[in-house]
Each structure stands twice: as structure tokens, then as C-alpha cells.
Amino acid sequence: MDFSYSDEQQMLQDSVQKFVKGQYDFDTRKKLIESDRGFSEDYWNLFAELGWLTVPFNEEDGGFGGSAVDLMVVMEEFGKGMVVEPFLATAVLSGGLISELGNEAQKQALLGAIMEGKLQLATAYAEADSRYNLASVATTASKSADGYVLSGDKVVVFNGPAADKLLVVARTSGDKFDRDGISVFIVDADAAGVSARAYTAVDGHRAAELHLNDVKVPADALLGAEGKALPALERVVDRVTLAVSAEAVGALACLLQKTVEYAKTRKQFGVAIGTFQALQHRMADMFVECELARSIVIMAAMKLDSSATAADKTKAVAAAKSRVGRAMRLVGQEAVQIHGGIAVTDELDVGHYFKRVTTIEHLFGDTDYQTMRYAAL
């Protein structure tokens, strides 16, 4: 058993930490969220320069190694800064799909560009009534003479507004819930027939609803074998789930730390509110939740990097998201409550961490969903 980071991981953590501390304070983030693009192009280039965009990819693809522990290290630090740059959407989710499913030509064309910071991507998989079931796909891709024609609607496509290309999950055969018949296509964001309704999500991230109206794509837009994409999609979404769980661990650590600090300085009744045992015990509970969340995310990351079976890996991710989900609700709510009125304002960072963790709670399978998924495995 060894829970220490390798030298490389330590350096990675130090460099992300330094960036977040030095260049990503709350006001900077606020300005980025309010900007047209919704994130910083300069920071994105910096991420590329520092090699962070290579972290999700394995060495054959030219990446840093692609281990889940590396990813966890980066995401936890991003969580502390509530980083809004689309690392998850472009590199982990979309990049992950290309890495899993793409042929040499597709990888050649896309992965290098992602790692160099030159390509923004978004993956459109969720639909209005698919909820958390990745196999529930109603969007269709029908074969045409020289390719496919895509039609359907997608929701909460993170990074949709900035994406140069979209990875669209569509059905090439079968019925709505069939595991077979699901394919992934690379679609230019400005292709004829694609329209997007862009918006800012409650946590400040940008997303879009997508409408695909007879969108024609060439045959080589297909990523992987026709109709066989679901297992890869599930693996990639599990990785993303692990990544957001790690992000949450970072955000929760900040919520705890900020709450404890505030409780030591805020005075009511002539004393610091942290002297009230009613609050002390609740901060102790927050601490316990934070430690359990961190522990189970480490467990899941190590499991993903091990030779465990696919089912065991999935089960570990489900366990992590479930437990972190519980921590997000408890720690988020308690941080707000213990701060009092100031935490329900837009001015204080605490409310924004609360919104981010609440968002994570409801993405990629909420707590009950992941608990039941665990139970079923």
C-alpha cells in the first residue's frame, strides 16, 4: 500500500495549485464567467503550455500517461479554484472518446490539436428524457449515399457554445433503450442543420441545447465501429464521473476551510461563533465527510488504474460518486448555514462553491442513481 504521489504527480499538483492560488482568485473567475466566451483563452493556452491538456491521454496518443490518479490530482486543484475552462468537456470527455474509439487518422487529426490547446470540443449525449441512462438515445443517424444524416435534440452540452467540433451520440439502429446501435459522430459546430441555444449554467459554466436537423456528415465522421460505441461511452463517462468527484473533493475542502476560518472570526453574542458546540460538531461532521469523500475517490482512481474487471471499475466509480454526492449535499448546505446570510449572496465565494458542487451532484448520475447502480452491479 502506498498512497503517496510520484514525483511527477507531485510536480503536477504543485503547478496546478500554484496557478489556482496565484492566478485564479474569485474576482478573476467572476470576470471570466461574465465575459463573452465564458472562460479565458489565455489560460487555456497556458494549460496547453504546461502540459495539463495531455494529462488525460496515454503515451501512445502522445499524452502524459492517462492515469486516473493524475486526472484526480489536476481536478482536485481545479475544484479549489472552481476553474471554468472546459478541460472536462474538451480533454477528458471528448478527448477520451476519440482516444477510445478513433482510428489513427482521426486521432492524428484531433488529439494533437486538443493537447496543443487549438481545438475546443463538446460531447452531445444527454437528451431531454434520457436522464442518466447513456443507452437512452433517440437522436438518429441514418445512412446516406456518402455518409450519415443526423436528426434529434441534445441537452446540457457543456462547452457547446465554444466548441469547434461536436461529438454527437446518435442511434444508427435499434430502439431507444437498446445497448446496441449507438454510434458517435464528429460534427462541425457550424455544419448546416446544427443550431444551438447557448446559455450559462447555474455554476457559471457554459452549455447549450443542440438541435440537429438533417445534418449531413461524411462516412469518416463516424468514430469507432457503427453501432458499437456504448461501452466506450460508458467507460469515458465513468472517467469523467471520477474526475468531477475529484473536483468536488477540492471544492469541499475549500468549503470546509472557509467555514472553519469564518467561524473563528465571525462574532455574535460577544464570542466567535466557532465557540458554539452546536456548530463545532457540525464542522466536525463536515470534516469527516470531506475525508471520506477524498478516501473513496482515491479508492476509485486506484481501481481505474488497476487490472480490475470492467464491472469492478464501474462499481468503484458508482461508489465514489454516491458517497461524494452525499458529502456535497451535507458540506455544501452546512457551509452556507454556518456562514449565515452572507453565504446566500452572490458576493461571497462560498455560495458559488455550493452551486458548483450542487451541479456536480446532478451531473453524470445523481447520488440515488449511483447508489442503485452500485447495488445492481
Next chain:
Amino acid sequence: MNADFTAEELEFQKEVQDFLKAEFPQDIKHKVDNGIKLEKDDFVRWQKILYKKGWVAPNWPEEYGGTGWSPTQKYIFALEMGLYGAMEPVAFGVKMVAPVIYSYGNEEQKKRFLPDILQSNVWWCQGYSEPNAGSDLASLKTTAVREGDHYIVNGTKTWNTLGQYADWIFCLVRTDNTVKKQEGISFLLIDMKTPGIKLSPIVLLDGEPEVNEVHFDNVKVPVENLVGEENKGWTYAKVLLTHERTNIAQVPNSKLKLQKLRKLAASTPDGFGGTLLDNPVFIKKLAEAEIQVQALEFAELRTLAAVSVGKAPGPESSILKIVGTEATQFIDELYMEVAAYHSLPHVPEQFTEGFDGEHVGNGSLAASANTYFNNRKKSIYGGSNEIQKNIISKAVLGL
């Protein structure tokens, strides 16, 4: 013991239902049903209709315009209003300052202020909290210094809800610095148009400027605006707070939300071909919420039955405050769970009157994240839930 309604009570229930159907404005009902933001005018218009019917202030003594209803009638009225989605009158006037004025004000003040509250001619707001006097309200520092016929008020109030709409503010001010902190506080009514008052809006987590900081810079307030005796304000303030707390329980509103939630769950796909009502984990939680609200309802009924007309409820109001807010917040969580990722888009303009763009998310569920964030305030204001537990520990359990 008997929980059935009598024939007269059933008749009264029918009367309330008929009244709501006939008189609650359609356009406001449309807004409520679709989660569209209500404007000040919506509240005022509806309250004036209630006033015409004589039903604006069921809790007031009859001599000032109350209805003279039994506790059961009041319960029926509140329930039917809530289930229909009709807003209760804004609490600051009818439920907060008015009881203080009719209990402790002089005849002149009763005549001057109560009719305008009844008729919704004047919008009131509450000026209790200060940046450093939240839970420890009695440590408030805003001063009122007597100079001839006036008090000169200086200081900062905060968390002032909807002060941007208000014509008058009721304030706790310090009139004596030399005594125990509770003993130097007075209850002052201040016209918001008085020179020297400045509001700075505070934006909350849902993006709305719902509260304000209110700055008082040498504000001249006539001494006749003092309610009751100088330095006795704390007593009046506490009475008002018990009214405020009871009001926070919101049982009818929770019942309506639960009814709607059950319907929404029945039409929300679970992603596997069924609906959320097929999901055993979800229906267990929904049932727990319904049970919680039933227990709360009967706790409230027992409190109401014990309170005679015009009298303030006792420390039991703390139970209603704690459980009422917890129930609301739990229901908010369930809405978000039903909405799943559909509550994540932050597109507030689609919940304003006249929006005709493309709607994002899933109908009114799309607002559920913002509602959840916003309603975290409920366990904080009105005396936080921790403070309520301190009250129970001390005043009820004798600890």
C-alpha cells in the same frame, strides 16, 4: 378530539374556494402556475381584492379589521389559498408590524397606519438585522438620538427584504447606550422617503436583488413615530418575531408543492422507459416529505388551537420555524432531483412576463436549482434554526 370539519366549516371552505376561483386574477394565476416572476403590482392588486372581501388580515382583532374567524376557519382559509396558489399578503405589513402597532401603538398610530396596511396602500419592510447584529440582534448599533421633536437616526441595516418596493420601514434602534443591550432598544417607524436613507441592493444566489443594505445618515424621524415606550422595543420585537416564525411554516404551500411534485414525477421519464414514480428510492423520499408535512400541519393546528385571537404564539413557534423550513428545503431538493440536469440552465429571463424566446430546460422545473439555492435562506432568517433550537433548549427544556 375531533378533526372533522362541521357542516358550517365545510360551507365556509366552499365559500373560500368559490371566491378564489372567481376573484384571484387569471393573469396572476398564470404566473404562479408557470413560475413566472411576480411584480409588486401583482401583490398589491390581489391584496386589494382580499381587502374588499374583508379577508386580508384573519389574524387581526376584529375591531381593527380582522375577520373574527375561529382557528379552524383560519386554517381552512390559509389551506385553500395555498392549494390554489394564491399568494398570502406580504408579511411585513399585515403579519409583522401591524400586530405591534395594534398591541403597543397609541390610538393615533392605529388610525394612521392600520387602514393603509389593510388596504395595501403602503408597503412595509423590516429593519432589524445589521452587519454585526444577526443572530445577536440585541447588539444592534443603529442609533436614534432625541433632538426636540425628532429622533436623528444613524447606522446601517442589512438583509432588508424587498426594501426597494417599500414605502415605510419598521426599525429597531438604540436609544440608550448605558444599559443592558436589550433595555436600550426602541421600535421606530420610518418613512423611506426621508432624506438621508440610501439603499444598496444585495444580489442573492439566484441572481435576484432580493435584499438591501439600508444606510441611515442623520435621518430625521418625528417622535410620534415611536411605537410604545422608548427603550421597550425589544419586548415588541420579540412578539413580532414569534409571528414571523409561525408564518414561515408555510404548510399549505408545501402541500401544493408536493401535489405538483407527485404529478411531475408521474410524467418525468426515469431514463429506462418508466417514470420517476416507478423509482422506489424516489417515492420513498416523496412519502417522507408528505409525512413530514402532515406532522407539521398537525403541530401547527395544535398551536393555532391554543392561540386565541390577536395573541402571540409562544416558544412552540420555534418548532414550526424549524420543521417548516426543513420541509420546504427538503421539497426543494426533491424538485431538483426530479429535474436532474434540467435545472442547471440559468435562464431567469424565461421566467419573466412576456418572454417569447426558446425555453431552456423542462418547464417550471428549470427553475428548481435557483429555488433550492434561494430557499437556503429560510433556515437562516427569522432567527436561524440554531437559534430556534437554543430557544427550545432554554425556554422549553429548561437546559
